[in-house]
Amino acid sequence: MRRVFVVGVGMTRVGRRFDKGLGELAAEAIFRAIDDARGARPEALVVGNMMASSLFNQDNLGALVADYAGLRGVAAYHVEAACGSGGHAVVAGYSLVASGLYDVVLVVGVEKMCDYPTSVVTAALAQAADAEHELVYGISFPSLNALVMRLYMKTFGASREALAQWPVRMHEYGSRNPYAQLRFRISVDDVVRSPVIADPIRLLDSSPIGDGAAALVLASEDVARKLSDTPVEVAGVGMATDSVDLSSRMDLLDAPSVRLAAEKAYRMARVSPRDIDVAEVHDAFTVTGLLCLEALGFVERGKAWKEFADGRFGPGDKPSVNLSGGLKARGHPVGATGVYQVAEIAMQLRGDFPGVKAGSPSIGLAANFGGVATQTSVVVLRR
Amino acid sequence: MKVSPARVWRARGSRYRLEGSRCRDCGFTFYPPKPACPKCGSRNVERVQLPPRGRVVTWAVQYTVPEGFRSRAPIVAAIIELENGVRVLGTIVDVDPSEIRDGMTVEAQLRRVAEDGDEGLIVYGLKFVPAPRG
Numbered sequence A: 001m002r003r004v005f006v007v008g009v010g011m012t013r014v015g016r017r018f019d020k021g022l023g024e025l026a027a028e029a030i031f032r033a034i035d036d037a038r039g040a041r042p043e044a045l046v047v048g049n050m051m052a053s054s055l056f057n058q059d060n061l062g063a064l065v066a067d068y069a070g071l072r073g074v075a076a077y078h079v080e081a082a083c084g085s086g087g088h089a090v091v092a093g094y095s096l097v098a099s100g101l102y103d104v105v106l107v108v109g110v111e112k113m114c115d116y117p118t119s120v121v122t123a124a125l126a127q128a129a130d131a132e133h134e135l136v137y138g139i140s141f142p143s144l145n146a147l148v149m150r151l152y153m154k155t156f157g158a159s160r161e162a163l164a165q166w167p168v169r170m171h172e173y174g175s176r177n178p179y180a181q182l183r184f185r186i187s188v189d190d191v192v193r194s195p196v197i198a199d200p201i202r203l204l205d206s207s208p209i210g211d212g213a214a215a216l217v218l219a220s221e222d223v224a225r226k227l228s229d230t231p232v233e234v235a236g237v238g239m240a241t242d243s244v245d246l247s248s249r250m251d252l253l254d255a256p257s258v259r260l261a262a263e264k265a266y267r268m269a270r271v272s273p274r275d276i277d278v279a280e281v282h283d284a285f286t287v288t289g290l291l292c293l294e295a296l297g298f299v300e301r302g303k304a305w306k307e308f309a310d311g312r313f314g315p316g317d318k319p320s321v322n323l324s325g326g327l328k329a330r331g332h333p334v335g336a337t338g339v340y341q342v343a344e345i346a347m348q349l350r351g352d353f354p355g356v357k358a359g360s361p362s363i364g365l366a367a368n369f370g371g372v373a374t375q376t377s378v379v380v381l382r383r
Numbered sequence B: 001m002k003v004s005p006a007r008v009w010r011a012r013g014s015r016y017r018l019e020g021s022r023c024r025d026c027g028f029t030f031y032p033p034k035p036a037c038p039k040c041g042s043r044n045v046e047r048v049q050l051p052p053r054g055r056v057v058t059w060a061v062q063y064t065v066p067e068g069f070r071s072r073a074p075i076v077a078a079i080i081e082l083e084n085g086v087r088v089l090g091t092i093v094d095v096d097p098s099e100i101r102d103g104m105t106v107e108a109q110l111r112r113v114a115e116d117g118d119e120g121l122i123v124y125g126l127k128f129v130p131a132p133r134g
């Protein structure tokens, strides 16, 4: 396989974007990424998105986005992996370049969630669950994660206040990221008194509903040098799955899809968890952020809540985690999130991330999943 | 949810009768039923009737509900460990959410689950209710 590099990134600030539809919002991020890559001319486009079909009656998304972005004629398709669509789109784009099929590939993640009332978006997000045995009973996605959170707290003795440290820190980072949706600070008290969505998950344990798009230009080694002075190598990628239904999970406090995807990506990049300087992990809810840290091998099982509450994983730590503000504060436009994460890590490695910086990291990681760690992609990047 | 007679009929085993699958090779029993064993990959699986009683392992009280479920809020979602150790994700009804406890015994009953408008199909399924002691 050929080496693959990120040579351009582009993001929109996550938030309410009533001014733009799917194609227009995706184009905004694409234009920025292409400009960042010295006007690169992509030969193919991969679009990550979850809910265009359920909320906008729009399929055929690859062609639609290509046309809106002035790329009519390029090869294009859509990758869906629920909230993990973006990360899986990145891996798909990587494969197109690594295989030698194309030299320059554009990856964009786009999601529009703000056009509809919460109940409609909740129903669309619930499609990540098992339709016949979970969704049919009206069980929501936050509710599935609340089942895991209650079990995590009970099993590992984690207090409500300790878990609240996660969103508090995410908001602190988010307040300094110009692309973040929630740019304000919160306190532990704010978290534990915020409205209950699915007890024990409260509003401030949960990532917000937002519109957003993020894009990357990927290129083969020889082309990468022409398109960027600071190409970032995609050193390893991994993907893995678990059951969609939570009933048949072997262990609700393990996230084997994250573990397996990470093992594969670490092996490919010839690194271990200890080598990672900076990471973006999938904190759709407080508890999923903690499970990620454990399954990625950064901390022992059952210990993430304690080490995080004690101050670990901050800027300069190994690894620094979610300096973007994470899904919690940067925002979680579901099918775009995985692309945001890779763009943010690439910028941290280039040294031009406009928010809280990790210092001078050389190896970074992005972990993005759909469902309750149902299908995960892990991408390791190297400066 | 889009409802069709064929779709409802197909799910009758798992949704009306709490049928799961048992792997004849490794013995793993699981819900919902599937054509292959999630543990060992064997296709040598059979449909089995699961016991209707179990204990609450973890639960969530859901106030924000999907479109179409507003009249049922709050919904109590729970993981139930049945008497044979198989776990099932379902909802608990006929109970004040504040009375749910770890390890509480519940029992599956056939209930109305959703309606396709005023004149469409009614979807039935199993919901858990607190079981009488003993």
Ligand SMILES: [Zn+2]
Pocket (backbone or CB within 6 Å): B023, B024, B025, B026, B027, B028, B037, B038, B039, B040, B041, B042
């Ligand atoms: Zn088996």
